[in-house]
Amino acid sequence: MAIAAISVDSSAESRKLCQDQGYTFAFLSDPKAEVIRRYGVLHRGAGENGRDIARPAEFLVDAKGVVRWVNLTDDIRIRARPEVVLKEIDYLQLPSGT
Amino acid sequence: MLVAAVSYIPIFVRFPVTRDIPWANLLLFLAGGWMLAAGLKRAYGAPERYGGKVSGAVLSALALALFGLFCWGNFVFARHVPSASGAPQAGQPAPDFTLADANGKPVSLTELRQSNRTVLLIFYRGYW
Numbered sequence: 001m002a003i004a005a006i007s008v009d010s011s012a013e014s015r016k017l018c019q020d021q022g023y024t025f026a027f028l029s030d031p032k033a034e035v036i037r038r039y040g041v042l043h044r045g046a047g048e049n050g051r052d053i054a055r056p057a058e059f060l061v062d063a064k065g066v067v068r069w070v071n072l073t074d075d076i077r078i079r080a081r082p083e084v085v086l087k088e089i090d091y092l093q094l095p096s097g098t
Numbered sequence: 099m100l101v102a103a104v105s106y107i108p109i110f111v112r113f114p115v116t117r118d119i120p121w122a123n124l125l126l127f128l129a130g131g132w133m134l135a136a137g138l139k140r141a142y143g144a145p146e147r148y149g150g151k152v153s154g155a156v157l158s159a160l161a162l163a164l165f166g167l168f169c170w171g172n173f174v175f176a177r178h179v180p181s182a183s184g185a186p187q188a189g190q191p192a193p194d195f196t197l198a199d200a201n202g203k204p205v206s207l208t209e210l211r212q213s214n215r216t217v218l219l220i221f222y223r224g225y226w
Contacts, residue, residue, distance in 0.1 A: 001216040004205070006197065007224030014200040019160050026205055035195040040184030041221045048099035054221040055179045061192040061217040065207065068189075068216075072182045076110070076223065077172065085218060094216040 001089070001096050004028050006035060008053050030054075041072075060088060068092050099134065099161040102126030102170045119171055127165055134161055192219075 003025035008081040009017070014027035028035075036042050047053035058080045060069040069088050071080040089096045106123045110116035116123075134157070140147075141154040186192060196206040210217045 001218060003218045003220065004207075004210055005220040005222055007211065007222050009224040011198050011202045013199050013224075018200050026210070027200045028205060029199070030197050035193070035197060036221060038193045038195065039219075039221065043180055043223070045120040046223070048225065053223050053225075056181060056223060057185065057188070057221040058195045059192065059219040059221075060212060060220060063211050063216065065192050065194070065211060066189065067186045067192045068171065070185060070188060072185060074177055074179050076176045076179060081114055088188045089216060090104060095214055096216060 001094075003018070006030055006054065008036070008047060008051065008086055058085065060085070060092070060094070062092075062094055068094065099127060099162055102130050103164045106168070106172070117146035123168065127168070130161065131165075134158055192217075 004027075005014075005023075005025065006028045007014075008031055009027075009029060010031060011027075011029045014029060017023065018027060030036050033042055033052045033054065036052075039057070039059070041055050041057040042052055043055040044052050046055075055090060056073050056076055056079055058069075058071040059067055062068050069092065071084075087094070101116050102123050104118055105126065110120060137150070138154050138158060141150040145151055192207060194207045196204050199205045207217065207219075
């Protein structure tokens with residue numbers, strides 16, 4: 001499967017994060033929050049200087065481009081844990097290989 | 099109390115068990131509060147031996163403020179998340195997009211789900 005993390009951070013900021021933390025999956029930069037808005041997960045004015053950012057959310061999309069599972073937390077500290085996502089992939093019988 | 103307040107973000111947030119419910123920090127606060135109470139009891143119970151009536155009161159107020167701030171941040175501020183009523187639901191098509199990755203290379207959702215791959219999209223607040 002493919003993982004993509006999306007935020008308003010610039011590519012340079014994400015590159016630094018990946019180098020620091022050793023992340024190898026895609027970090028996509030949406031500085032104007034266009035995709036974030038299209039996915040309905042905008043948190044208006046919650047960033048630095050009142051900038052619009054993303055609220056935490058996870059979506060599982062199948063190979064046909066259909067959303068299969070959505071996780072919308074109501075607490076910024078609590079996100080989907082890896083084991084929860086993997087269980088959901090199993091349950092939905094989605095291919096999980098790379 | 100200070101340890102209890104400042105240790106959450108650098109240490110306990112890393113582990114889901116201590117992040118989702120900050121019990122480790124609440125225990126530290128409890129320990130801090132117990133020590134504070136013991137100290138106040140000394141300061142006010144036997145002032146001729148220990149002193150510290152004024153500093154004890156000041157530090158107690160600061161400790162309470164710190165505890166209040168911690169609770170506000172974790173239990174009030176963290177839950178100020180707008181509802182995502184416009185988000186695509188299970189069964190609906192995922193809007194396609196093309197965004198630059200960390201190296202500036204454009205990546206599209208279509209590309210991500212090539213060769214029968216499932217895609218996990220993680221939206222996060224940024225500023226890490």
